[in-house]
Amino acid sequence: MTTTHLGDLTVSPIGFGCMALSHVYGGTTDEAARETLSTAVDAGITFLDTSDVYGKPRDGASGPAGTNEEMLAPFLAKRRDEVQLATKFGITAPRDGTDAPAKRTDGRPEYARSACDASLARLGVDTIDLYYHHRPDPDVPIEETVGAMAELVEAGKIRHIGLSEVTSEELRRAHAVHPIAALQSEWSLWSRDVEDRVVPACAELGVGFVPYSPLGRGFLTGTLTKEQVAGDFRGGTSRMGEAWDANQKIVEIVAEVARRHDATNAQVALAWLLHRAAQMGVSAVPIPGSRKPERALENLGAVDLRLDADDMTQLDSIRSLVEGSRNIVNNPTWISSGRE
C-alpha cells in the first residue's frame, strides 16, 4: 500500500471517517462498527478520523458526546500501533443541524488542555497522532488556541496539529505559531469553495488537506433515497431537502463516468478528489465513512482509478449545477467560505 504525507505525518492514501459509524446517518452497533474498522485496517486504510463531539449524546449530558471515541477504545487497545489516529476538540454543543443559540465552539487554551486529556482517557491512548481544532472560536485568537496545542505537542500528548474549516488567513496565522500538518474541510465534487483560497494556501505552505464528506454525505454515490435522508438531518439541508430532485442530474454525471470505467460512483468521487488535489499541488487524504466493510474496501479501490482529461472536464461541470449550500448550520460563519 502506498502512503501519503500530511505535513510530516505519514498516512494511508484514503482514510476512514468514523462519524458515520455513530447514529448520525443511521448508526450501527459498536461491535459492527469495530468489525468494519478491522476490515478497513486489514486492507490498509490506517488513517482514522474521529472527534470528541461524534456519537450519540448521553441523556441529560451537555457538551461533546465522546461516545464515538469510546467506541474506538477497544479497537485501539488491540491495534493502536497499526493506525494513525486523528481526533478533534472545540465544538461544545451537540450537533443537531440547527443553529443553536448557545456558544458552539471553544478555543481557549485551558479548554484545549482539558479536552485533550478527556479524549486521551476515552480513547485509552497515550498520544494522538493528529489533533484538530474542530472550528475556530470567534472569541479566541487562533494564535492562542494553536499556542496551547503546541504545548500539547511539547508534552507528547499529541504529535501533529490540524485545523478544521479555517480560512486561508486563519491558516497562515496559525501556521506562523506552529507548523500545521493538515487542514480538514468539506471538499468534493459538489463542495468546491475551498479551491478558491484555502487549498492554494495549503499548497503554498506545505499543509496537507483532509477532505471531509468526500462522498457528499453519501449523495454522490447514488445509493441514497429521498426517504432515507428524510429520516436524518440530511433531509433538512437545502441540497438534500428541497433541491433533492434538481440535484439528481449531478449523480447521473458521476454515474456516467463510473460506467465508462466499470467503477462505482463512490470510487469516481474519491478518485476525482485525488486527481484534483494533485492538479492543485496539495497532498490530500479523503476520509469517507461507511458502516459496511465492503464499502470501505470499495472506497479504497479509488486509489487505482485513473481519470482522463475528458472525465475531469465532465466532472468539473457538476460545480455549476449544484443547488443549495453545503452549510448544514444556519449561520454562514460556520464554514470557512462564510468568513472569507
Ligand SMILES: NC(=O)c1ccc[n+]([C@@H]2O[C@H](COP(=O)([O-])OP(=O)(O)OC[C@H]3O[C@@H](n4cnc5c(N)ncnc54)[C@H](OP(=O)(O)O)[C@@H]3O)[C@@H](O)[C@H]2O)c1
Ligand atoms: N471536520 C468536520 O467538520 C467534519 C464534518 C463532517 C464529517 N467529517 C468527517 O468526515 C468523515 C466523512 O464524512 P461523512 O461521513 O459526512 O460523509 P461521506 O463520507 O461523504 O459519506 C458517508 C455516507 O456515505 C455512505 N457511503 C460510504 N461509502 C459508500 C459507498 N462506497 N457506496 C455507497 N455509499 C457509501 C455511508 O453510508 P453507509 O454507512 O450506509 O455505507 C454514509 O452515509 C466523517 O466520518 C468525519 O470523520 C468532518
